[in-house]
Amino acid sequence: MKLTPLLLLILVGVFNNAPRTQGAKILTTLGFPGRSQYIFVETYLKELAARGHQVTVISPFKEKPVQNIRFITAPKIHEYSDKMLKIYKASGFWARHKAFSWTFSLVSECILSDEGVQKLIHSGETFDLFLAEMVQTESLFGLAQHFNATLMGFSSYGNDYVIDELMGNISPLSYNPHITSPRSNIMTFYERLLNRWEIWTEKIVYYIVHTPVMEEQYAKYFPNAKKTLSEVMDSFELILLGQHFTLSYARPYLPNMIEVGGIHISHKPIPIPEDIKQFIETSREGVIYFSLGSNVKSKDLPEETRNTLLKVFGGLKQRVLWKFENDQLPNKPSNVLISKWFPQPNILAHPNVKLFISHGGLLSTIESVYFGKPILGLPVFYDQFMNVKRATEMGFCLGLDLQNLQQSELEQSIHTLLTTPSYAKAAALISERYKDQPEAALDRAIWWTEYVIRHKGTPHMRATSRDLSFVQLHGLDTLAVLLGVPLVTILLLVKLAYWLLCITFGSKHKRFDKQKRN
Structure with a gap:
């Protein structure tokens, strides 16, 4: 189509009137040592950098150089990785949440005490925006007031009651399950009772055990703070939530709570390495992809569990891609290909991949749904139990207990998922619904981030509920x-x-007595 001068003039006018955001200085920290937390924001941060913003990332991982991104590596937390995974298996709700509190306190300490981070703190720099991961590393949020930056959050696991309360969002516990529970939004009376009890218990742990440690860290690393820790916690302007209602369930949100589930899925997939591609495409019966994510290592599975997996995989007609962290896997069947790393989204996008055996992490679940693949969930900790439960109720998943994995149950579940069309159809239907959005999740995240930068905060989006007492x-x-x-x-x-009756009947009684005496 030939552009007339008038049309060119109109287009120029439209583009000139579009919101423009000057390059801002952005600082972000990862509040959890798992690689998947960085994967969630990696594409988003790179896009911010590509748009001219100067991004500083504090992370436990060493990253390759990227234009406009400065990485500050704080690796000390890796020294505690094995211990953290062990304490997550603590029995009892109270013990588990004390373990979570210890983990988040340790993460904060390792980051704030890091030499590179300390150098940044004392550099005299300022930032326009501080992006905080919404986990219970509250002392890290103090970096916002220290650098005089607007405070904004992101959550790779979606939403929970903690974020609701932080933002003043009214969202009943009667259909919002605790994030570490194996429950969905549809709960029985007993489940609702248990849900409320667990949240009350967690709050007690939070206020008695966790908050004093966070306040102590905050005072230690920000002795000249302009705000108290509670004031910092009350200063979040906007939060990006790593979920979408098509992948979970309908629930209320305030206008400064933005759903960006799938933000990490690139629309420019990288090519699959040739050996893996050949392994997938030459399998007549299709391929199963097996990964327990970045936090749980397959190499650390109990020998009995690993042998069960090997027996079942070896008896399948399909080939299996297994994310395994060692170079060798003893007794590996010929139909199994192991690797320390697979380009997961690109693997799941391949039409010959029929099933994803997953730990049930939210990012993996979203990727599986995005590419229309059914899931066999083997949850390990945190939100994975809830994700698997929800996916099962949505019809594209079956779940098993990884700690007590039985050969017959595993064989039956894989057979059911591969041969029952309803699971693949459910995954395809949800994928279609998710993709039917007015813009990509990444574009939405970038727009709202720059909106916060342009307006230097969003006080006009602040809910009055944040300023009211509980009563x-x-x-x-x-x-x-x-x-x-x-x-x-x-x-x-x-x-x-x-009183009137007493007076009336009392008077009559007195007259009667008087007459009787007379």
């Missing part, structure tokens, strides 16, 4: 008046009636 927020004071006044009035009327 005011839930209307307990007004409810007391509305219920109390009528109740007091009724009691007074009853008392008055009783």
Whole structure:
């Protein structure tokens, strides 16, 4: 089509009126030592850098140089990786959440005490925006006030009651399960009771065990802080949530809570290495992809569990890609290909891959759904149990207990998922719904980030609920008046009636006695 001068003039006018954001200085930290947390924001941060923003990333991992991105590596947390994975297996809700608190406190300490981070803190630099990962590393959020930066959050695991309370979002616990529970939004009475009990228990751990440690760290590393830690926690302007309602369930959100589930999925896939590509494409019966993510290592599985997997995989008609962290896997069947790394999204995108055996991490679940693949979930910790439960109820997943994996159950589950069309159809349907969006998740995340930068915060999006006490927020004071006044009035009327009756019948009784004596 030939562009006329008038049309060119209109187009120039449109582009000139489009919001433009000057290059900003952005600082971000990862609050969890897992590689998947960086994968969630990697594409997003690179896109911000490509748009001219100067991005500084504090991470436990050493990264390749990227234009406009400065990496500060704080690797000390890796020294505790094995210990952290062990304590996650602690029995009992209270013990597990004390373990979570210890982990997040340790992460914060390792980052804030790092030599490179300390150098940055004392550099005199300022930043326009601080991006904080929404896990319980609250002392890290103090970097926002230290660098005089607007505070914005991102959550790779989606949303939970902690973020709701932080942003003032009203979202009932009656259908919002605790993020570490094996429950979905549809709960029985007992599950709702258990859900509330676990959240109350976690809050007790948070206030008694976790908060004092965070406040101590905050005072230690920010002795001249302009704000208290509670004031910092109240200063979040906007949060990016790594979920989407088509992948979970419908629930309320405030306008400064933005769903960006799938932000990490690149629309420019990298080529699959030739040996892996040949392995996939020459398999007549299709391929199964098996990965336990970046935090759980297949090499560390109990020998009994590993042998069960080997027996089942060896008896399949399909070939298996197994993300395995050692160079050798004893007794590996010929139909199994191991590697320390696979380009997971590109593997799942291949039409000859029929099933994903996964730990049930949210990022992996989203990738599987995006490419329309059913899942066999083997959850290990944190949100994975809930993700597998939700996916099972949505019809594209089956779940098993990795700690007590039985050969017959594993064989049956794989057979069911491969031969029952409803699982693949459910995955394809949800994939279609997810992709039907007005813009890509990455574009949405970038737009809202630059919106925060352009307006130097979003006070106009702040919910009044954040400024109300618990009693005011839930209307307990007004409810007391509305219920109390009528109740007091009724009691007074009853008392008055009783008093009148006493006077009336008392007078008659006195007259009767007087007449009787006469």
